[in-house]
Amino acid sequence: EQTLIVKIKPSGVHELVSRGFSVELWAKVIRMGLRQALNLVGGTTFQGIQSWKEAxxxxxxxxFRPYENDWPTLVIECGVSESLNRLRVESRWWLENSVEGVNIVLLFSISKKARSIHIEKWEMATHSSPHVAQAGLSHLIGTPTKIQEVDISGPVVPTDESAGTTPIVTGAPLELDFTKIFLRQPVQGCSEGSIIFTEQEL
Structure with missing residues (x-):
């Protein structure tokens, strides 16, 4: 028996943040000349081990992932009403259910009350397990791991009162590894490379 994980209809702030970041990410991909190399699959439902999910x-x-059912390499999850713990559960779902198909999960936790955005980058990290090694198996296991945190304090939605206010950003730059997204090494001598969001861009 499988479960379909239903997402609550996004709020205006949710859409503003997730789509705004996606537009900036896509602009960086275009500047690298890779418009045709990456496919946006928002709205696609993916089948996990015991449940289905949509990013x-x-x-x-x-x-390298030409088919509809192929897992994405980069997933973005955004929440306003959802708790950060809930978003972390979602990141683990993508990393564990895709069986190393999803390489990076970005979480955006938005607080309208605190006027802040908390960003986390999650990946599957490999570490040794002495218990597994004792059983005569490979001692390396993968675990969903938080790799980076970025905090943005300031107006989540600009208003007349917040005009001209510069958000305070800590933990930048946010770097997305080229190989983990495109599944190949960047071509040397051209504009290809990791996708980086500086403090000013965030």
Missing amino acids: DCAYKPNT
């Missing part, structure tokens, strides 16, 4: 936004490389 707020997701991307996968056309060359």
